[in-house]
Amino acid sequence: MPAIxxxxxxxxxxAEVEPRTLLVEFLREHLSLTGVHVGCDTSQCGACTxxxxxxxxxxxxxxxxxxxxxxxxxxxxxxxGGKLHPMQQAFHEHHxxxxxxxxxxxxxxxxxxxxxxxxxxxxxxxxxLEGNICRCTGYHNIxxxxxxxxxxxxx
Amino acid sequence: MTTESKSxxxxxxxxxxxxxFLTGTGRYTDDLNRLHQTHAVFLRSPHAHAxxxxxxxxxxAAAPGVVxxxxxxxxxxxxxxxxxCGWLVKNKDGSNMVEPPHPxxxxxxxxxxxxxxxxxxxxxKAQAKAALNxxxxxxxxxxxxxxxxxxxxxxAPLVWEQAPGNTCFDWHLGDLAAxxxxxxxxxxxxxxxxxNNRLIPNAMEPRAAIGEYDAAGDMLxxxxxxxxxxxxxxxxxxFVLGVPEHKLRVVAPDVGGGFGSKIFHYAEEAVVVWxxxxxxxxxxxxxxxxxxxxxxxxxxxxxxTAKLAVDREGNFLGFRVHNTAxxxxxxxxxxxxxxxxxxxxxxxxxxxxPAVYVEVRAxxxxxxxVDAYRGAGRPExxxxxxxxxxKAARELGMDRLEIRKKNFIRTFPYKTPxxxxxxxxxxxxxxxxxxxxxxxxxxxxxxxxxxKRGKLRGIGYSTYLEACGIAPSALVGALGARAGLYEAAxxxxxxxxxxxxxxxxxxxxxxxxTTFAQLVAQQLGIPFDKVEVVHGDSDKIPFGMGxxxxxxxxxxxxxxxxxxxxxxxxxxxxxAHLLEAGEADIEFKDGKFVVAGTDKSxxxxxxxxxxxxxxxxxxxxxxxxxxESAFYDPKNFTYPAGTHVVEVEVDPDTGVVTVESVVAADxxxxxxxxxxxxxxxxxxxxxxxxxxxxxxxxxxESGQLLTGSYMTYSMPRAADFPMFKVGNHxxxxxxxxxxxxxxxxxxxxxxxxxxINAVLxxxxxxxxxxxxxxxxxxxxxRAIVAAKGSKAQ
Numbered sequence: 001m002p003a004i005x006x007x008x009x010x011x012x013x014x015a016e017v018e019p020r021t022l023l024v025e026f027l028r029e030h031l032s033l034t035g036v037h038v039g040c041d042t043s044q045c046g047a048c049t050x051x052x053x054x055x056x057x058x059x060x061x062x063x064x065x066x067x068x069x070x071x072x073x074x075x076x077x078x079x080x081g082g083k084l085h086p087m088q089q090a091f092h093e094h095h096x097x098x099x100x101x102x103x104x105x106x107x108x109x110x111x112x113x114x115x116x117x118x119x120x121x122x123x124x125x126x127x128x129l130e131g132n133i134c135r136c137t138g139y140h141n142i143x144x145x146x147x148x149x150x151x152x153x154x155x
Numbered sequence: 156m157t158t159e160s161k162s163x164x165x166x167x168x169x170x171x172x173x174x175x176f177l178t179g180t181g182r183y184t185d186d187l188n189r190l191h192q193t194h195a196v197f198l199r200s201p202h203a204h205a206x207x208x209x210x211x212x213x214x215x216a217a218a219p220g221v222v223x224x225x226x227x228x229x230x231x232x233x234x235x236x237x238x239x240c241g242w243l244v245k246n247k248d249g250s251n252m253v254e255p256p257h258p259x260x261x262x263x264x265x266x267x268x269x270x271x272x273x274x275x276x277x278x279x280k281a282q283a284k285a286a287l288n289x290x291x292x293x294x295x296x297x298x299x300x301x302x303x304x305x306x307x308x309x310x311a312p313l314v315w316e317q318a319p320g321n322t323c324f325d326w327h328l329g330d331l332a333a334x335x336x337x338x339x340x341x342x343x344x345x346x347x348x349x350x351n352n353r354l355i356p357n358a359m360e361p362r363a364a365i366g367e368y369d370a371a372g373d374m375l376x377x378x379x380x381x382x383x384x385x386x387x388x389x390x391x392x393x394f395v396l397g398v399p400e401h402k403l404r405v406v407a408p409d410v411g412g413g414f415g416s417k418i419f420h421y422a423e424e425a426v427v428v429w430x431x432x433x434x435x436x437x438x439x440x441x442x443x444x445x446x447x448x449x450x451x452x453x454x455x456x457x458x459x460t461a462k463l464a465v466d467r468e469g470n471f472l473g474f475r476v477h478n479t480a481x482x483x484x485x486x487x488x489x490x491x492x493x494x495x496x497x498x499x500x501x502x503x504x505x506x507x508x509p510a511v512y513v514e515v516r517a518x519x520x521x522x523x524x525v526d527a528y529r530g531a532g533r534p535e536x537x538x539x540x541x542x543x544x545x546k547a548a549r550e551l552g553m554d555r556l557e558i559r560k561k562n563f564i565r566t567f568p569y570k571t572p573x574x575x576x577x578x579x580x581x582x583x584x585x586x587x588x589x590x591x592x593x594x595x596x597x598x599x600x601x602x603x604x605x606x607k608r609g610k611l612r613g614i615g616y617s618t619y620l621e622a623c624g625i626a627p628s629a630l631v632g633a634l635g636a637r638a639g640l641y642e643a644a645x646x647x648x649x650x651x652x653x654x655x656x657x658x659x660x661x662x663x664x665x666x667x668x669t670t671f672a673q674l675v676a677q678q679l680g681i682p683f684d685k686v687e688v689v690h691g692d693s694d695k696i697p698f699g700m701g702x703x704x705x706x707x708x709x710x711x712x713x714x715x716x717x718x719x720x721x722x723x724x725x726x727x728x729x730x731a732h733l734l735e736a737g738e739a740d741i742e743f744k745d746g747k748f749v750v751a752g753t754d755k756s757x758x759x760x761x762x763x764x765x766x767x768x769x770x771x772x773x774x775x776x777x778x779x780x781x782x783e784s785a786f787y788d789p790k791n792f793t794y795p796a797g798t799h800v801v802e803v804e805v806d807p808d809t810g811v812v813t814v815e816s817v818v819a820a821d822x823x824x825x826x827x828x829x830x831x832x833x834x835x836x837x838x839x840x841x842x843x844x845x846x847x848x849x850x851x852x853x854x855x856e857s858g859q860l861l862t863g864s865y866m867t868y869s870m871p872r873a874a875d876f877p878m879f880k881v882g883n884h885x886x887x888x889x890x891x892x893x894x895x896x897x898x899x900x901x902x903x904x905x906x907x908x909x910x911i912n913a914v915l916x917x918x919x920x921x922x923x924x925x926x927x928x929x930x931x932x933x934x935x936x937r938a939i940v941a942a943k944g945s946k947a948q
Contacts, residue, residue, distance in 0.1 A: 034186035035179015037411075039359045040444040044865040047359060075179035088177040092169055095834045099664030100176025101359040101411030107177065126873040133865070135359050135412050136664045138841030138902075139873040141834055 004068040008033070009077025017064045023057075024048040026064035027074060035075040035104045039133070046132035049105035050074045056112035058105075058131070075104035078111070087111040087149050096145035098136035106132050110146045119150055163677040167830035170669040171688075172662070181409040184363040184380050189437035192365070193222050195427055196283040197440070198273040198290050199449065200265035203299035203521040203858020204312060207263055207272065207292060214289040215275055220282030223434050224290070225426075226273045227262025235259055235429055238422055239394040240486035243635040244324045244495055244517070252324035252517070255315045257485040259395065259422040259429070265294070266314055266484035267522050268860050269449025274426055276438055299521035299858035303458050303481045306518045314484055314519035321518045323482050324491065328499045329512035329573050334464075337473025337510045341464035345547040351535045352928045353456035353481070353852040354845075355868055356528045358663075360411020361442040362451060366427030368435060374402055377428050381407040382417045382661050383701020388693050389638070390420040390488070396429060400693075403428075407691040410663035414842070415527040416451045417663070418703045419488040423450070448863045453852055454528025456481035457494060459539045463508075465547055469558045471508040476539060478515045483524035489703075490526045491517065496634050497532030497622075497704075503571035504540040505582045505620045505796055506562040511572040521858040527703060529842055529903040533621040538928075541617040541908035545915070546924075555912075556586070559618050568889075575622055577794045578889040580822060585884050586618055589798035589820035592880045601802070601815075611805040612815070613917025616798065617909035623897040624793035624888075625704035641788035642706070643698040644714035646675065646722055648781035650767035652760030653685040659699015660711035661690050664838075665899065666831040667707060673827050674712055674893070678719045680746025681759055697784055705897030708827065709793050713891045717785035725781060726762045732773040733757055733765060793888045793896035797821035799905040801844075801913040807921070810936030812848055812914055818880045819905065824888045824896030832898050836881045839902020845871040846903070847910035851929050869929075918942070 001016040008031060015030055027033040027050070036059060039045035048059045051073040078085040084092065087107050097103040106129070113120060113128045120128065125146045126139070134142060175181045212224040238257040245251060261270050273290055277283035298312040305311055306321040314321055338344060365378040375398055381387050384405040392403045410417060427438040442450065457480045464473040480494035499513040548555040560583070569577045590596075598614055605612035625631070628639035645657040656675055662668060672686040689695055702711075723743050730748030731738040734755050742749050749756040765772060766781040802816040819836055826832050849869040853861040862868040887894030907928065914930045915923065922942040926934060 028186075033179065034183075035181070037183075037360070038185070039361065039411075040865050042444070042864045042866050044870075045359060045444075075177075079178055084174075084177065091177060092173045095170065095830050097173060097176055098666070098834060098838065099359065099412040100172070100181050100409065101183065103176050104179055122878070123874075126876075129873040133359065133870050133872065135357055135414065135842070135870075136838045137834060138837035138839075138879060139876060140837040140841075140879050143873060143878070 002065060004065055006067050006069060007071045009073055019065060021064040022060055023062040023064050023067050024059035027059060033074045033076050037101055037104060039101065044131070044133065045102065046105040046109060047102050049108045049132065051108060051112070056109050075107060078107065085111065086152060090145040090149035090152065094141050094145035094148055096137065096142045102132060102134045106134065106142055113146065114150055122147060163673040163683060164827055165829065166673065168669060168673060168683065168828060170666050171672060172666065172668045183360055183409045183411055184365065184378050185441045187365060187378055187408065189365060189367055192437035192439050193276045193278060193434065194280040194283050195274050195276050195430065195438050195440040196280065196287050197271045197423065198275070198287055199446070200268060200270040200272055202265060202294055202296050203268050203301060204297040205265050205294035206297065207265065208295050209293045210273065211291040212273060215286040218282070218286035218289055220278040221275060221286045222278065223276045223430065224273060225260065225430060227258055227260040230258060230260045231262055233429065235425065236395045236397065238420055238425065239390055240491060241488045241637050242492040243637065244326055244491040245635065246325050247327050252491060253315065253318040254486060255317065259425040268858060269523060270484070271422055274430065276430055276434065301520055301522050301854035301856070301858040303456065303479050303518060303520065306520045307479060314521055318519055321520065323486070323517040323519055325516050326495050327512070327514045330510060331512045333510035334473040334475050334512040338464045341472055342467040343465050343550060345463045345465065345543055345550055347539065347543045347546055348460045349539050349542055350927045351455040351457040351538060352846060352850065354454040354528055354850050355448055355852050356414045356416035356451060356454055357870060358412030358414055358416055361444055361447045362417065362421065362423070363441040364424045364427045365437055365439045366431035367437040368432040370435060374404065375428055375432060376404045376406065377424055378406045378408065379424050380410050380417050382410065382413040382663060382703055383699070384661065384691055384693050385659060385699045386701050387420050387424065391425055391428065395425045405693045407661055410661065413663045414529045415454065415531055415703060418701065419452050419526055445864055448868065449523060449860055452487045452524045452526035453483065454525065455535060456525050457535050461539050461543050463543045463547055465551065469551055469553050469561050471506055471562050473510040474502060474508045476502055476513045478513065480515055480517045481520050481522065481525050482517050483520060483522045485524050487524035487526035490524060492636070493527050493532040494535070498536045500573050500575050501533050501536035501622060502540065502573050504537065505564055505618050507564045508562065509572065513573065522854055529839065530900045531704070533900065533904045534843070534907060537617065537619045537621070537904050538908045541619065542911065545912045555616055576791060578791055579886045580794060580796050581884060581886050582618060582796055585797040585820040585822050588882050588884055589800050589818050592820060592882055593800040593816060593818040605804050611807055611917040611920070613803050613805065613913040613915065615801045615909045615911065615913030615916055617905050617912065618798045619905035620794055620796040621901065621904045622792040622794055623705035623900060624709035624789055625706050626792060627790060628788050638700070639788070640700055641786050642700055642711040642714045643784065643786050644711065644718045645697050645784045646715065646718040648722060648763045650764055652681065652763040654679065654681070656686060656688045656715060657696040658688060658690050658711050658715060659696055659701065660707040661702045665702065665707060665835065666828065670708065670827045670831060671712060671715060674715060675719055678716065679759055705899040708893065708895045709888065709891050709897050710787060710789050712893050712895060714785050714787035716892045717787055718783045721783035721785060722781060725777065725783070726759070728773060728777050729762050729765055730757050733771065790890040793824060795821060795823045795896040795898065795901050797901070797905060799909040801906065801909040803910070803913040803917055805914065805917040805935060807939055810932035810939060812930055812935060814844060814875065814877060816877060817844065817906065819902060820882045820884060821901055822884050822886055823898040823901060825885060825894035826883060832883070833881050835898045836902050837879050839900060840879050840906050841871055841876060843903040843906035844876065844910055846928055847907040848929050849875065
């Protein structure tokens with residue numbers, strides 16, 4: 001089996017993987033990073049979204065081998081020193097999560113949006129989240145949290 | 156309950172459970188891995204209806220990594236029971252419904268696409284999947300009936316021989332003679348036919364189950380994605396496997412949404428537990444989303460015809476409904492209760508219609524079982540009522556709100572002609588609040604603005620009511636329920652005064668860990684952080700019936716309040732001893748036991764400590780410890796009600812409907828955490844608008860599922876909605892100690908007819924008078940074209 005070396009949540013990882021292993025399977029099953037969720041089998045729900053080299057990626061659309069040499073950040077690696085990332089904090093304060101299953105993907109995707117567009121409009125937030133499905137919140141408080149986070153970080 | 160200036164009741168406290176979900180440390184069933192576990196994959200029928208001629212598993216059994224392959228023959232040989240239905244409905248003539256068997260693995264005839272035929276258990280999931288392809292099944296494909304209309308057609312293929320005409324039951328409620336008399340004197344009879352589109356619940360976490368057998372203690376454990384672990388233990392233990400409760404533990408850890416679909420006992424749960432005992436190793440199964448589409452119970456799927464008799468002034472005289480409801484191929488846990496006791500009983504709505512009669516014909520089809528989905532029967536009732544009321548207004552030339560107000564119930568308690576007694580409500584108040592929030596007075600200017608952009612604008616209303624907080628056990632028992640529907644709680648005060656609350660309800664997004672902690676902290680006058688809420692494990696929690704029917708706070712919360720009452724009562728006895736006062740003189744206030752009229756007191760924590768370190772203690776009359784259980788059985792349903800207002804814009808060239816504004820003004824009773832209540836409303840509204848505009852499960856004529864993934868089933872996305880405007884007007888429920896009514900399903904119940912009424916309002920100038928859900932661009936466009944065509948003639 002081929003070996004891959006990558007950084008996951010700032011830790012160096014080397015592992016042998018079957019070539020068909022998806023990045024999401026590698027994260028969940030080899031590294032026990034079970035915050036990365038699988039909600040569909042057609043790459044639409046976005047629950048498995050992680051950062052790969054600073055860009056949000058659905059980890060079910062990528063083979064683990066493609067992540068060789070990359071820096072991956074999952075939801076487990078977002079808080080620093082016990083302090084929530086501003087997007088996590090905004091989701092908490094604005095009740096942007098209920099069952100929590102889509103949440104890891106929503107938070108990472110939303111954090112990526114603000115990297116690209118620090119002051120998005122409500123419409124831009126809604127369009128950006130097209131690839132993340134939530135069944136609990138009606139998206140209302142997710143959108144509110146993202147806008148509040150943008151407002152806060154711009155201060 | 157005590158109240159004080161800094162009340163936790165009504166405080167929008169951010170949730171305790173958030174941190175684990177935000178940091179990826181939640182633990183859902185698929186996140187659990189047991190030592191030496193194996194992986195199960197199910198072989199599912201590709202046909203809607205077929206006889207299994209032969210099945211050969213030898214190649215699969217010999218494949219690398221395979222531990223075992225089982226079929227329906229193995230299930231039958233081990234005398235594993237069928238999956239039971241929890242509700243017996245009677246026919247009009249008093250005979251029982253047709254209740255066909257529901258084997259955990261099918262041996263003879265498959266009856267829907269996705270029906271489970273075999274299971275492969277292997278060392279890895281990949282090996283199990285590879286071996287699955289080696290099973291050879293020869294099918295004799297038979298004709299199928301997938302829709303309600305196909306199933307009731309003359310000569311339709313039968314799902315079950317014992318159910319002629321595919322009829323499961325033929326039920327009715329109400330006074331037919333009174334309704335006929337009302338129709339005889341009517342000024343006008345308004346008629347409508349409405350379809351409640353079939354929906355797929357789609358909780359974001361796919362179902363999963365792990366079965367485990369501990370030979371040392373002869374103990375079985377099931378980890379499962381369930382809204383009600385104790386109910387699963389009851390059904391699985393007593394009916395399917397024949398295992399007593401003390402040998403079976405069911406754990407529902409973090410669960411990623413349910414919406415009803417995770418109430419029911421599913422075949423996969425039975426198979427993994429049964430197989431774990433057979434092979435002596437844990438067996439894990441996790442659904443892939445495509446499997447969820449063809450094995451999770453679906454929702455709605457009814458066809459109704461209704462007639463409303465009105466007088467010249469618009470007073471409703473009589474209402475008659477015929478509902479044909481799709482049960483699917485097998486009867487799921489609550490399936491038979493949905494169109495009857497959860498829908499037929501709702502047909503009075505908020506109106507004082509003196510005579511109501513409803514008939515339900517439930518039919519089998521070659522489809523996945525249909526069962527409760529957010530609202531469960533109440534959205535179907537609300538939809539037909541609120542559509543026909545709008546139609547009556549148009550046909551009488553009356554204002555749509557005036558006709559509603561004319562018929563509102565205003566005196567309580569109110570006994571309906573369909574078996575319910577509404578305890579309280581104020582429908583005028585929620586209507587007024589909704590109109591204010593929706594800025595209805597400036598609506599005409601928005602119509603003009605839309606017109607300038609070449610768009611049609613419409614506004615729609617729904618003044619709905621629902622019955623939830625299920626349910627009074629004696630009542631539902633008389634109606635055919637095979638279980639009680641009370642709730643249980645255990646409140647354990649620890650020696651240093653912190654508290655664990657064990658509840659039989661289950662939280663899978665509703666925020667019970669926060670709301671129930673607010674409730675208990677307020678009642679005991681202790682800090683919110685000192686209360687931990689525990690749920691989801693039959694070994695930790697004495698008993699429970701679970702979370703569905705918006706019952707958790709009104710029924711489960713009431714059980715908690717009762718248990719805390721017992722804690723306080725015992726605390727008073729201990730305090731009386733310590734304070735050398737009479738028990739009757741002790742008051743409990745703000746977390747202190749006080750001798751009335753004095754400054755002598757003991758803090759709650761001191762009493763807890765004394766209860767566990769009883770050095771100075773009334774040991775002759777009071778046991779040590781501070782740990783109380785309570786069961787609460789509600790006296791009545793609760794009746795949330797309100798007004799939903801939707802504004803849409805329709806593009807007449809493309810048929811695209813844009814949701815411009817959604818307003819919900821609701822009376823859900825007393826609110827503990829308004830932030831969580833608003834969140835529940837948002838989610839329900841999105842699912843209701845999803846039903847009205849986007850979502851539909853479609854089977855073709857042969858029973859193939861055409862909407863089997865997110866590529867083909869239209870899940871609402873963020874850009875489909877505006878910000879929702881929600882508000883509450885409270886009338887407290889009169890019969891539970893909290894005054895709560897329930898909020899979980901309200902959005903999904905009230906908003907679909909408001910949405911369709913808005914679309915029809917927009918299209919009214921073109922002559923369109925009807926459209927069925929979901930109002931997709933194609934349907935809207937066709938309706939516009941058809942109306943133009945008939946105008947041109």
